[in-house]
Amino acid sequence: MKQTQTPRHNDSIEQCDFTELPPDFVYLNNGTEGSMPNCVISTYKKALKKWASNPTSSYELDPILGKRQKENRKKIAEFMDVQQNNICLTENTTMGLNMVLMGLNFLPGDRIVMTDHEHPAVISPLWILRQRSGVQIEVRSFPEPEQIRQMDSDQLLDYLLPNIPELINAKALCISHVYNTTGVRLPLDKLKRRVDELNISYLIVDGAQALGMLDLRKPENRLENCDFYAGPTHKWMNGPPGTGILYIKNLNLCPPEFYPVLSQKMGSYMSGDNPEACLPMTEALQVRGCSSIPAYAALIELMEFYKKKGDQALVENHIFKLSSDVSTFIESRAPNSLVSPSDTELRSGLITFFPFQWCQPENCFKDKETAEWVVRKLLKMGVQVRFVPFPTVDFSPECQLQRHNPHLPIDCSGEPVEQSYVIRVSTGYFNTLAQVETFKKVLKQVLISLDAN
Ligand SMILES: Cc1ncc(COP(=O)(O)O)c(C=O)c1O
Structure with missing residues (x-):
């Protein structure tokens, strides 16, 4: 087992920006x-007021408050070191995971692999797919905590994802970046290698306990390792309630491989033979009626806040x-x-x-x-x-x-x-x-x- 290294600590991180939390709590x-942080709350309030003063124009035309969210998606994408069209702003992790699991074209008999420590945000749509579409769910059990504590990441991945017929050629692996039950963090680069070796088509990652906690620029945390990554900006990242992201790797994703459920833009994919003319899938998923747009404006302030802090x-x-x-x-x-x-x-x-x-x-x-x-x-x-x-x-x-x-x-x-x-x-x-x-x-x-x- 590797030894724990004490990480470098920078004491300049200030806690005084979160004054809504009572000091003795x-x-x-x-x-x-x-x-x-206070700056996010005040930006949220300003965006709400702007919206209230001119609702239709805000929704239809405003570059920050408008329905396609191009500007905000671009800034969030920069923070996450990916491209604008990789990112759809969502309300939370559950929404992003459901968009993916309901959007992919699973067929009866397809196998989806998960672990026994996944969250109901994954379990619930998988129940629907099993009941409605006849997909097979393969559940891999985690070892007991005392065993995990003796393992390094290779040993744990060997245990969870061995080279066995039940896993080879499966359609998808649904897995968490950080486990809400044990705190186990799985390195995404090694996961990707494992998924490729097993010839699993899609790596779908629940990032609910990782986004805002981890440095996304490190190889083991990079979103590009995943085909789909859903996470919240309302947990560790300290963004407004009802905000999250969905990352989609394939910029040319379209039906019949993936359908834009929870969107108004299926028509974009039916209008001709030229795939270039289609909306990027993340934008199709963004246009879904009115969503938490003032909160997204506040998210941009949050990215600025973290940039200023280091x-x-x-x-x-x-x-x-x-x-x-x-x-x-x-x-x-x-x-x-x-x-x-x-x-x-x-x-x-x-x-x-x-x-x-x-x-x-x-x-x-x-x-x-x-x-x-x-x-x-x-x-x-x-x-x-x-x-x-x-x-x-x-x-x-x-x-x-x-x-x-x-x-x-x-x-x-x-x-x-x-x-x-x-x-x-x-x-x-x-x-x-x-x-x-x-x-x-x-x-x-x-x-x-x-x-x-
Ligand atoms: C691992 C995991 N996945 C998903 C969720 C759901 O998160 P959200 O509220 O962003 O949908 C949670 C919430 O605690 C979680 O811990």
């Missing part, structure tokens, strides 16, 4: 929702510095309860662990009630984290989707009957080392009172 849940590497280093502090704290007290890996290539800014008894740290708890109790107690003491379950999906033949029935032996909403629950800490851009210290102190108190219960 330790918010460590960027993985659910981010906050917003490069993306500084943001990643800051977040990793804080998360490794959390991880070291848990590991030094209760090594068995730590779920997140410490391998340099696999770790991320998201740390998860099982609740444990402070005085008998070998006793850890995997049930929902304990995790819920710890999160509630921490919140009462001014620290917000959350709990999450895993594994998250059961596509076994006996688990046919049907209306939820609590009397059935298996939960046919598609969730496994047995789930473990972890505490999840996401240390974001606006957090400080002092806040992590507070978290550690308060967690210790809560876990001592868990001893007493």
Whole structure:
């Protein structure tokens, strides 16, 4: 196993730009929702006022507020180091993933590979495809956390994506860049190589826990490794609610390979034989009626904000510095309860662990009630984290989707009957080392009172 390197930390990152967060509130849940810097809130307000003063002209003609969003897509694309026509602005990750999974022309019998730790944003459209189109879903199970902690990225990818008939020539792989359950980060360049070796047609990546946390300019994080990448700008990136991006690699993508669902522009692909005359797919998907346009204008301010603060590497280093502090704290007290890996290539800014008894740290708890109790107690003491379950999906033949029935032996909403629950800490851009210290102190108190219960 590789050793963890302490990332370079730049103390010049200022936290005073996020004054809407109360100063005594330790918010460590960027993985659910981010906050917003003040400049973004004021730009959002200005854009709303401009819209309200002249709605039709804003929507039809304004270069920033108009429906095609060319200017804003260009600026976001520059930030992500890709081209304007690779980017469609969406409301969130769920929307982007659904546009992709419902847009691709899957046929009965096509195989789609996923892992058992994917989010409902992937699971739900895959249930639809299985029920409606007869696609086959191949679920690959993650190893147990203690095994992952002994692995490097090659070993984990060998385990998840071996060279076996079930995976070879599959139509798509749906996978996460960073796992919301364990904090495992998968290097996209190695994933791409693996997908090519297995001759899988499309690499579809859920970037919900990665965008805004990671430096997209590093080879292992570059969007070009993926065919499709959906992510939020409302979580780690601290953009307005209801904002996200969908990256599409193939600039010439069109029907029948991919249909623009949730768009008004299918006609663009029916109007003649000249593919050059067609809209880029991202623009077709952008024109879908009125969406969160004032929020997109504020997103541009957000990109400027980060540019002024330094490069993306500084943001990643800051977040990793804080998360490794959390991880070291848990590991030094209760090594068995730590779920997140410490391998340099696999770790991320998201740390998860099982609740444990402070005085008998070998006793850890995997049930929902304990995790819920710890999160509630921490919140009462001014620290917000959350709990999450895993594994998250059961596509076994006996688990046919049907209306939820609590009397059935298996939960046919598609969730496994047995789930473990972890505490999840996401240390974001606006957090400080002092806040992590507070978290550690308060967690210790809560876990001592868990001893007493
Ligand atoms: C891994 C993962 N995918 C997708 C989502 C859904 O994100 P959004 O609210 O941007 O649709 C989440 C939300 O927490 C997530 O953690």
